Amino acid sequence: MSVAQDIAPTQRAISVETIGMSKVFGSLNALDDVSIKVAPGSFHALLGENGAGKSTLVKCMMGFYQPSSGALVVNESEVSVPNPRAAHAHGIGMVYQHFTLVPSLTAAENLVIARADTPTIIDWKKERKALGAFLETTPFKVPLEVPVSSLSAGEKQKLEILKQLYLDQRFLILDEPTSVLIPDEADEVLGLLRGMTEAGELTILMITHKFREVTAYADDVTVLRRGRLVGSGRVKDLSVEDMSRMMIGETEIRESAARTEQTQKKLKLELAGLFAEDDEELPAIEAISLKIHEGEIFGIAGVSGNGQSELIEVLSGQRLLKDGRIFVDKKPYEPERGQMDMFKVFGFSEEPLKNVAVPRMSVAENMAFRTFDKAPISPFRGWLSPPPMRKQARELIAAYRVKTPSTEEPIENLSGGNVQRAILARELSGEVDILIVANPCFGLDFASVAEIRAQIMEQRNKGAAVLLVSEDLDEILELADTVAVMSEGRITYQSPMAETDRATIGHAMAGHH
Structure with missing residues (x-):
């Protein structure tokens, strides 16, 4: 030190x-x-x-x-x-x-234009010589003559640091x-x-x-x-x-749920050769095949932008499959509301206000999205009854410790952790057979993270099959029974958690298999 x-x-x-x-x-x-x-x-x-x-x-x-x-x-x-x-x-x-950084420019160009005294006409021979001499003084090495867009995330971060050192x-x-x-x-x-x-x-x-x-x-x-x-x-x-x-401070931190030994190993969710494209119609996920069993948390690790969000969109019905099949209990499954209901498939993801909530609707209304067309909220087809909806919301708010002024508060006025707890309450309030979660603790406070991870573990202990996609390797290490790594739209590594470690998973994330 x-x-x-x-x-x-x-x-x-x-x-x-x-x-x-x-x-x-x-x-x-x-x-x-x-x-x-x-x-x-x-x-x-x-x-x-x-x-x-x-x-x-x-x-x-x-x-x-x-x-x-x-x-x-x-x-x-x-x-x-x-x-x-x-x-x-x-x-x-x-x-x-x-x-x-400017992605289309080289590392050298990014460094030179960052200076306050960049000349109008740049003498590149002189600048490259000066940059070479500067790099000799730092431990950070980055290729100077390739476009920044072709650098790895690690090289880009090194270049951001080099830029500050270059500016003295x-x-x-x-x-x-x-x-x-x-x-x-x-x-x-x-x-x-x-x-x-x-x-x-x-x-x-x-x-x-x-x-x-x-x-x-x-x-x-x-x-x-x-x-x-x-x-x-x-x-x-x-x-x-x-x-x-x-x-x-003195906030009560929820103890993490103990992992119970699961004896049943019935296959619950199978992804068979899934292919899908991104918004530019380029391959986003390719030949994704996974099997997830009852009482298992299957964690997918990987650096952002390797197809994880497209996979979650496919599984939640927000992106079309180009090829492949999804099976639940060995039966063909389509991710739409009726089948999600029938097969008890639930889920939540990061930034719920963008993805799985309607910001201006009330907490009670957002909590009722799963049940608004069923009794007691809808005793007759197409007829909504507000009192049972508010009663359900009050019960869920108490059970999941959601801090809100009332059931009628627009959900967008809640803190990030409380929005996530409200969505969690909705998605876990029924009987869950399959739970699909993506970066569930992104940007949340310490107490909310502990609460949400404990809830995910409890669902696993009750026998749910859980697919957890997370960019937080510590979260995967804490929760998953099985880990896979996603890179460039493919599964490039898979192992039972008991047979691997942080370094091995990290190497797989870096593309060393």
């Missing part, structure tokens, strides 16, 4: 400190008197749930927002940062969660830098950055929700909750339990 004070004073890394920083938006106190100090040459993690104030804090540091009060101090001197250009002038740069930024803010990377790439990128902090060349402030990365790479951690600083310390002195408790 590097100790900032031990680093030679000639280091390039700079210290950045916020003093009493606050930011008010109307009636919302998004940031409330936050003081953090990131020592030069340290790797500092910033933790907190959605809405904790992490993004607001770094946007104030970068000059995207002007704080309502408080100061920013760089290398012990107070500075004014009216805009991002001023932040860059003080050596502060940011690597965003989503790539900001010596304090880097990383916003969820590994969210689009496979485990091997994430470890490589963070390992290289860690080396640069230890050498005193760089200071890092990383926003993350992955405790594994905090414990492996960070020196110090700061935790925000509801806009306030609630804890900080040396990573080596804190357990994951300590950090998670700081993040969520």
Whole structure:
């Protein structure tokens, strides 16, 4: 572990400190008197749930927002940062969660046009020579002469970091830098950055929700909750339990459901040679064949954009199959409402307001989508009775701990975690034989994640066959009985979870089979 004070004073890394920083938006106190100090040459993690104030804090540091009060101090001197250009002038740069590169340009072109002093007519011979010399000074290696669109996600992330180093930024803010990377790439990128902090060349402030990365790479951690600083310390002195408790406060965390041994192994859901195209009529999924049994969670891992969303759309009836068959209980199955009902097929996915809810309709109405045409809500065909619908909603709200002012609140006014709980309540309120879920905990708070994963495990323990598609490898490792990896629209690896491990799955995600 590097100790900032031990680093030679000639280091390039700079210290950045916020003093009493606050930011008010109307009636919302998004940031409330936050003081953090990131020592030069340290790797500092910033933790907190959605809405904790992490993004607001770094946007104030970068000059995207002007704080309502408080100061920013760089290398012990107070500075004014009216805009991002001023932040860059003080050596502060940011690597965003989503790539900001121009895909059609080469890596070299992306680097040169990022400069504030790019000449009108570029002497490419001179620039390439200078870039070659610059790359010699960094541990990051990226092919400079190929279009960015042909680079892997790991190479793009390295190029985003290289761009900041090329612009001479010596304090880097990383916003969820590994969210689009496979485990091997994430470890490589963070390992290289860690080396640069230890050498005193760089200071890092990383926003993350992955405790594994905090414990492996960070020196110090700061935790925000509801806009306030609630804890900080040396990573080596804190357990994951300590950090998670700081993040969520005294919120009750649901214990994860114990995995029960399943004796019955009846085949429930079979996908036989599925082919489908994307919106550009190019192959999206090819020859997908899977068998999922009662009491089994079948997890599909993979980096985003490898056909997972198209597969889920096929299984939920939102995308046409080009070829192949789906069987439930060995009978042909079509994903439409009547058959979903008959075969007890349920599901939910990330961003439910976009996919499986009507934002402006009430919580009660959204919860009734499965049952609105059945008694007691519809005692006569085509006739809806609101009292039973509200009664059902009240029961589900209580059972699934959905926080809402009333059953009549438009569902779009609820927090992300509560929208997901409401949809979960609807989809799990009946008898479930097959459950199809995609990134069910995407962007949710700690307590909601624990709740949803426990509910999925409970359905499995009751005998449901569960297909879980997730980009979060930790989620797959925690829940799945069987794991498969999807790459370029195909299943490229499959194994019982007991016979594999994180590294093997990670290698398969990287395309090494």
